[in-house]
Structure formats: structure tokens, C-alpha cells
Amino acid sequence: MTAGKATHGEPPAGSRPKLAVWKFSSCDGCQLSLLDCEDELLEVAEAIEIAYFLEATRAVVEGPYDLSLVEGSITTPDELERIHQVREASHRVVTIGACATAGGIQALRNFTDVEEYMSVVYAHPSFISTLDTATPVSDHVEVDFELRGCPINKIQLLEVISAHLNERRPEVPGHSVCTECKLRLNVCVMVASGTPCLGPVTHAGCGALCPTFSRGCYGCFGPMETPNTESLEASMEALGLGDPDIVRMFRTYNAWAPAFRDHSRLVELRMSEPAASPTGREDPA
Amino acid sequence: MANGLRAVIDVDGLDEVITRLRVQGFSTIGPTCRDGAIVYDEIEATGELPRGWADDQDAGTYRLVRRDDEALFGYAVGPHSWKQYLHPPGELLFEVRRDGGGFVIEERPEPKSRYAFIGVRACELAAIGVQDRVLVESEHPAGGYSVRRGEAFLLAVDCGEPGGSCFCVSMGTGPGVSSGFDLALTELMSGEHRFLVRVGSDAGAAVLGEVASREATGEDLAEARRVVEMAGARMGRHLDTDGLPVLLAENLEHPRWDDVARRCLTCTNCTLVCPTCFCSTVEDLTTLDGQRAQRWQRWDSCFTLGFSELHGSPVRHSTRGRYRQWLTHKLGTWWEQFGESGCVGCGRCITWCPVGIDMTAEVAALRRPGVDASANPEEVR
Incomplete structure (x- = not known):
């Protein structure tokens, strides 16, 4: 996690905006969608600086970030703290996928007793530090846009990035x-x-x-x-x-x-x- | 001009008609079986038509069933309509590229194929006419539609087997084909499997002239009349159109709207299968570097929130408001706007509604006085 508070407004002329991809409780499938953009990936990298994306590279560029893509739901005390740091470091936060927008499959725990689950699943439940619920990111910090799907559709992801870069609303209809x-x-x-x-x-x-x-x-x-x-x-x-x-x-x-x-x-x-x-x-x- | 000429051809003759159209450069589109339904797709011969199939239709349900004969047109209409070719689901309107401080509009790609539609029903001819009024005979004709429509060859067919959701007789559009075609068939199954052919245009006469045919006898003509009469007597549904625009206008607060709103999914299926619903939206797409953009026209529906979005917020939030907008426009205010009904009685909206909402039943309910017509005055939208 790199620090730095996001300042609103245009990035300095000549520099590319910075993109960060964050992972919370999730399977990684949604951020993988960005790497799946095989044909378009170079174009993405030319238009926006991939500054923080651990699934792709260990090289980390310090924040603040213009666009943060957040994958995963909030399921641990640590994540609860970290999502606020991400928000702080990001000009725009876009949640990607069912986990980040709705809690994901792991939110099934919300309908039941987590303690009981832990005692059944883990040999030493005392090592587990978890919240009672898996919740969407928007329950904890302000989210600028939610991209749905399990996993997300990579064409829609490109559309969200393109819309961000071109300062327009993403064409992501909410109909059936x-x-x-x-x-x-x-x-x-x-x-x-x-x-x-x-x-x-x-x-x-x-x-x-x-x-x-x-x-x-x-x-x-x-x-x-x-x-x-x-x-x-x-x-x-x-x-x-x-x-x-x-x-x-x-x-x-x-x-x-x-x-x-x-x-x-x-x-x-x-x-x-x-x-x-x-x-x-x-x-x- | 040989309009009104009547001849008889057999199945081979119909194959020859399709071949002649293809030789003339038409994409021949017709009904064919796919995924459990009769859909429209490119066909090259009568062998691809749904020979021996019928469809069992009712509100929210459709099943293919075998006929006890080898009829090629022994079914009603399916989920597709000719709209998908003339007014396609998605169409690139134009492309622009950045040029210094401004932008340049690039030439729009030429509208594609010349279509010959095989097996257009009377209700569908009426629907094409309705769309013509909206998309061609207006102050701002739709370019792509106008070109495709102008070049289309219409091979119509009288309906001999109406479906459970059909009510063309109520709407005065069928089941017999009366005008607006190049060639029109009546499929005759008694005795020899044959087609009575009527000519409706010079183009139709030219095609028929290249095909082996014989003169129609009195018996052929009498049987063709019987086929259409019997179809007219077997409508699956009925819609009382008497004073309909006034009825709708005077019942905007009828409690039935709340009732239908509880069932309506706002899924848009009714509008997208409707052969007259013409509404579309535009989507602007940009490249990542912002150097190019495309404007696409895409089918839209008055059942989506985005459809009525004005300066940041939709004006028809409630399902009640959206269903009412659709039905009152289709059957009522369409008259004021275009001088006719927006409904042709094909029944697609009834069959393809996943929860089986039946507009004929909704209208019938609106004719019964509401229990509390002033209920929910705040929910007028």
C-alpha cells in the first residue's frame, strides 16, 4: 500500500493518469479481466500509467491515483482499514465485480453464523481474524462507479477506463x-x-x-x-x-x-x- | 403492369422463385426452425422452411408442434420480425476522428444487403407500413431504413394457421394479405400441395414470369378464400377496439395499471419483439486515446429507466407509468401522432412476455369500471 492523498483535478500536462488495481476478498478473476484485454492491453498502458497492479507487476508507483479499480468484498478488520486508505489515495474509485459491488459468493456467510462455519472449516479457528459479514465496498467508502458481474465483462471494463480518460459517462446500461x-x-x-x-x-x-x-x-x-x-x-x-x-x-x-x-x-x-x-x-x- | 394477376405454382416453383431472387442479388430471408422456435434467417431453398411444423402459442409460452401435413407456412409468427433487418438492433450511424482542435465526420458505411423477405404475413405487412410512416414518411427520414426498405422485395403469404395469441382480425390487418407486397402466396394443401400466387408489383411480375406456373382455376381461388376465411374464424384472441383511444385517455388512473405493474418485469421483451416498436437510443463510444469516436443506434425500450432520462433523472420511475405509457401509446396516442393504431394484432408481446401479460386482457379490464379510480394520485408518473 502506497500512501499519498488524491488531489482532485487534471493530472499535470504530458503525464499519463495513474491507474491502481486493488484486491480485497475475491478470486482475482475480475482484475484478471484487465490482463485478458490482450489486444487492447498495450493501448491501455499507453493511455494510462499502470501504477499499482500486483497481479501484473511488483513494481509500484506511489500514489495518489487517478483511477482505482477495486476488486473484492470487505471481510476482515484489516480490509476495513485498507479500503479507507484506498479511497484516500484515489481520485476516482470504481468497484469491479460481484464481490466489490454486492459482497460476492462469500456473502452467503451473512445469512448464517460465521463462528459456526469457522469451527467446522478450520482446525484452529482462533487464528482466523474475520468480520461477521462480507459486504460491498460502497458500504464503507464512497464509490464513484460500480461495474457488475461475476466476473466483469472486459469490454465493459475497457469502456469504463475509456470513459474515465475521455471525461464522459460510461455506457453501461442498467436494463435487464x-x-x-x-x-x-x-x-x-x-x-x-x-x-x-x-x-x-x-x-x-x-x-x-x-x-x-x-x-x-x-x-x-x-x-x-x-x-x-x-x-x-x-x-x-x-x-x-x-x-x-x-x-x-x-x-x-x-x-x-x-x-x-x-x-x-x-x-x-x-x-x-x-x-x-x-x-x-x-x-x- | 400485371398487378392482380393470379397463377398457381408448386413447391418446386417456389424454390425457383427463391433462386431467381438470389440471382437478382437479394439476400433471401425466411422462416426456419432454430432453438425451439420459428425464426427469420437467410434461406436458400424451401428445404430450409419449417416444413410440417406449427407453433402452439399462449401468453408467456411457445412450443413447436408437428403438423399432420407438409405445409411450409403452417404456423403463426415467432419471436423475430422483419424489423430486425429493416431497423436492425444495432447500426453504426457515423464515426468521427479528432482533427487538430476539431473533428472530422467520416463517411457512413453503406447500408448492406438488398433483402427479399419470404413469407411475410398480413400483420407483418401492416407493421412494416406502420414503421414506414414513422421512419420514412416523416420530417426526418431514417437514412438506413429508407434505403433498405426501398430495395426490399416482399413475398407475402396469407395466414392459414393463426396462433393462440393472434388478433389481427380485431385490428383489421389480416389474416389475408391485401396490398403492399410484390408477390403474395396462399398455401393450398387439399389435393396437390400448391400455392396461389398474386402479383402486386412489376418486380413481382418479373420474378413470376421466370417461373413455371399455370393459370389459377375457380377451384384454386375458392380454396384460397376458404383458407383465409377459416383462419379469420380461428383467432386466438380478440381486442375490442371500439373507442379505444378515448377509453385509454379517460382511464389513466384506473386501478388496473397498479395491478399490471405488480406483474410487469420491465424486462423490455414486449417492445423488442413488437414489429412496430421503433424506439432507439444512441451510444457514443470512444477509443482509449480519444482520437476516434463512434455513434451507434441501438434498439431501446420505453420500459428502461434510461429511456425517459431527462437532465439527469428518469421521468417515468414507476413500472405503472412505463406500462401505461407503452399501452396508451401503442393503442391510443399513436392515432394522434401517426393517424393509425400502433398495434397490428400479431400477439408477439403476449407470447414473449415471460410472465404472460396479455394486452387484450388488460384492455378488457380497463373497460370494467375501476373499484377506486382515484387511488394513488401521487403515483401518476
Whole structure:
């Protein structure tokens, strides 16, 4: 971690803006997306100085940084401290991926008892220093832009960097995966094959990858801008899914994203109250 | 001019029509089976058409089923429409490069292919007409659309097998094809598998002239009439259009809007499968070094938040407001704006809605007096 406080405003003329890539609790897949930009990587390096990116190089250029890409969720006391240092050292903070924007798969711990997990998983739990929850970066510091996905889409990452360099808003729409499916002229897997699909409530960005290969959407990009999870659930039930299936569908990489989290809790609550109405909502017809 | 000429061709004759069109340089686009549905794609022969297939459609569901004959056009419309060729999902409008302190606009790439559409239904001809009114016959014609539309060859077909979501009879657009085509077919299955062909343009007459055909008999004509009449009597749905624009305008606070908003996913499927929905957005993309930029036109939908974003914030936040905007425009205010209905009764929005919202049912509900029409006055958006 290099120190230095970010000053707002333009970098000195002639110098490239500085990019930093930070890792918190995560699998590294999202920052790897930057290295995956094989054809464009040189162009990126020409446009922006890769100043801090330990996955790519041990060479570290001191902060402050113009653009910080933050991967991973906040799961330890150390990370809680470090994310504030990153914020302090960065002019603009962009979180990348489901962990940094929603807590990630590790946020499944938030629905249960961490102490119990530790006692089962580790031989010496006393060595473990962890928080009770895995939370998104935006719970702790101000975030300038959130890029979704597990993992992120590298084309969208380039778009975010390009937009930053050109001082414009990134073209990253918040509509559903269905829109991407239709732009690709895919046949809807839910309507034509009865395949349960989270596409209608999921944020675009993957280019409708799974439905393009005749599979339902798993919700890797988290909730879309106006998700109606209750209505989609009614259709899922009609396709034969039970309450435990619904809970599992909403509890994956974006389990802690509010719309998915609240819905899975609602269904769980319903499951624990068998006397309540079978669906917990009015029949639309 | 041989408009109105009637002849009869067989399946080989239809193959020959497709071949002649290809020889003339057309990309021949037609229905074909893919991923469990009948979609539109480039075809080279009748062998690629969905021979012997039908579709079982209802709100939120679509399944291919076998027919008990070898009909080539024995189904209704699928998830695709000709819109995807004339008004494509994404289109590069122009490219600019930085030039000193300013920029230079580079030539737009020529719109691609000349299309021949094989198997255009009556509702789809009506839909193309609706888009023509919006995109060609307007103060600011859309360049790419106008060129592609002007060059397109339309081989229409009368509908003999309406789907469960169809209501073209209610909208007065089908099932028989009446105008706006180059050639129109009626598929006749009794006895010899054949097609009654009607000529609608010089281009159509020229193509038919190169194909082996015979004169239509009274029996052919009578059977063709029967096919269309029977299709008209088997509509899956009905929409009462009586006074519809007024009904909608007078029921903007009907509680049914809240009800449909609870079901609507705002997923945009209805608008993107709709053959008349024409809305698009523009996306500007820049290179990392800021030396070049592209402006793309992309299909948009009134169901997204971004669609109604004005100076930083969307003006239609609620799902209720967005569904109401779509339905009242499609069936009501389209009349004021373009002098006709924006709906042609193809039923795609009903079939391809993942939760099966049925606009004919919504309108029927709006005709029933609301229990509390003044509920939620603050939720007018």
C-alpha cells in the first residue's frame, strides 16, 4: 500500500493518469479481466500509467491515483482499514465485480453464523481474524462507479477506463439481460423451452451469455435497475420450481445485493411459516 | 403492369422463385426452425422452411408442434420480425476522428444487403407500413431504413394457421394479405400441395414470369378464400377496439395499471419483439486515446429507466407509468401522432412476455369500471 492523498483535478500536462488495481476478498478473476484485454492491453498502458497492479507487476508507483479499480468484498478488520486508505489515495474509485459491488459468493456467510462455519472449516479457528459479514465496498467508502458481474465483462471494463480518460459517462446500461438477449435475436429460453431464467431481473453486461447457449440466466450481474423478483418467481413456480429452488437461485454471486437478498429472505420466511398463504401474494389473475 | 394477376405454382416453383431472387442479388430471408422456435434467417431453398411444423402459442409460452401435413407456412409468427433487418438492433450511424482542435465526420458505411423477405404475413405487412410512416414518411427520414426498405422485395403469404395469441382480425390487418407486397402466396394443401400466387408489383411480375406456373382455376381461388376465411374464424384472441383511444385517455388512473405493474418485469421483451416498436437510443463510444469516436443506434425500450432520462433523472420511475405509457401509446396516442393504431394484432408481446401479460386482457379490464379510480394520485408518473 502506497500512501499519498488524491488531489482532485487534471493530472499535470504530458503525464499519463495513474491507474491502481486493488484486491480485497475475491478470486482475482475480475482484475484478471484487465490482463485478458490482450489486444487492447498495450493501448491501455499507453493511455494510462499502470501504477499499482500486483497481479501484473511488483513494481509500484506511489500514489495518489487517478483511477482505482477495486476488486473484492470487505471481510476482515484489516480490509476495513485498507479500503479507507484506498479511497484516500484515489481520485476516482470504481468497484469491479460481484464481490466489490454486492459482497460476492462469500456473502452467503451473512445469512448464517460465521463462528459456526469457522469451527467446522478450520482446525484452529482462533487464528482466523474475520468480520461477521462480507459486504460491498460502497458500504464503507464512497464509490464513484460500480461495474457488475461475476466476473466483469472486459469490454465493459475497457469502456469504463475509456470513459474515465475521455471525461464522459460510461455506457453501461442498467436494463435487464432480456434486452441483450433480444438484441442478439436469441429465442427466449423461458418462453420457448420452459427453462427457469433470471434474465428478466438481472442487470445486463454479459451479453446474455447463458441464454445464447440455451441456458437460463444465473444472475451473475446482480439485480437490474428495477427488478420485479416477485412476479418472476410466480413464473418460476409455474415452471415447477419450489421455494428451496427459488432461494438457491437468488443466493449465488450476488446473494447480498438488496433485491436478491430481500427476495430470498422473503421466500425463506414463507418456508418457515407453513400456515401462511401458499404464495404470500395475491393471485395476479 | 400485371398487378392482380393470379397463377398457381408448386413447391418446386417456389424454390425457383427463391433462386431467381438470389440471382437478382437479394439476400433471401425466411422462416426456419432454430432453438425451439420459428425464426427469420437467410434461406436458400424451401428445404430450409419449417416444413410440417406449427407453433402452439399462449401468453408467456411457445412450443413447436408437428403438423399432420407438409405445409411450409403452417404456423403463426415467432419471436423475430422483419424489423430486425429493416431497423436492425444495432447500426453504426457515423464515426468521427479528432482533427487538430476539431473533428472530422467520416463517411457512413453503406447500408448492406438488398433483402427479399419470404413469407411475410398480413400483420407483418401492416407493421412494416406502420414503421414506414414513422421512419420514412416523416420530417426526418431514417437514412438506413429508407434505403433498405426501398430495395426490399416482399413475398407475402396469407395466414392459414393463426396462433393462440393472434388478433389481427380485431385490428383489421389480416389474416389475408391485401396490398403492399410484390408477390403474395396462399398455401393450398387439399389435393396437390400448391400455392396461389398474386402479383402486386412489376418486380413481382418479373420474378413470376421466370417461373413455371399455370393459370389459377375457380377451384384454386375458392380454396384460397376458404383458407383465409377459416383462419379469420380461428383467432386466438380478440381486442375490442371500439373507442379505444378515448377509453385509454379517460382511464389513466384506473386501478388496473397498479395491478399490471405488480406483474410487469420491465424486462423490455414486449417492445423488442413488437414489429412496430421503433424506439432507439444512441451510444457514443470512444477509443482509449480519444482520437476516434463512434455513434451507434441501438434498439431501446420505453420500459428502461434510461429511456425517459431527462437532465439527469428518469421521468417515468414507476413500472405503472412505463406500462401505461407503452399501452396508451401503442393503442391510443399513436392515432394522434401517426393517424393509425400502433398495434397490428400479431400477439408477439403476449407470447414473449415471460410472465404472460396479455394486452387484450388488460384492455378488457380497463373497460370494467375501476373499484377506486382515484387511488394513488401521487403515483401518476
